[in-house]
Amino acid sequence: MSRVCSITGKRPVKGRKIIPNGQSKKSGGIGLQLVKQTKRTFKPNVQRVRVRTANGSVKRVWVSAKALKAGKVEKA
Numbered sequence: 001m002s003r004v005c006s007i008t009g010k011r012p013v014k015g016r017k018i019i020p021n022g023q024s025k026k027s028g029g030i031g032l033q034l035v036k037q038t039k040r041t042f043k044p045n046v047q048r049v050r051v052r053t054a055n056g057s058v059k060r061v062w063v064s065a066k067a068l069k070a071g072k073v074e075k076a
Contacts, residue, residue: 008072019036
């Protein structure tokens with residue numbers, strides 16, 4: 001099961017980490033320009049919490065920290 005927030009729908013997204021500068025030209029490098037981009041995933045801050053549903057039952061779901069702080073779920 002993937003870690004996706006059941007309230008906001010936040011999920012891991014793919015992106016790149018940019019290494020912006022290298023060694024200066026004066027000291028033998030290629031200068032202060034874009035050197036490298038490496039692939040990475042940005043993971044959301046999701047917590048597994050027990051939540052009370054609309055019909056009164058208790059269920060464990062993944063919820064993002066932003067949804068918990070905003071009070072969008074009722075913890076059981």
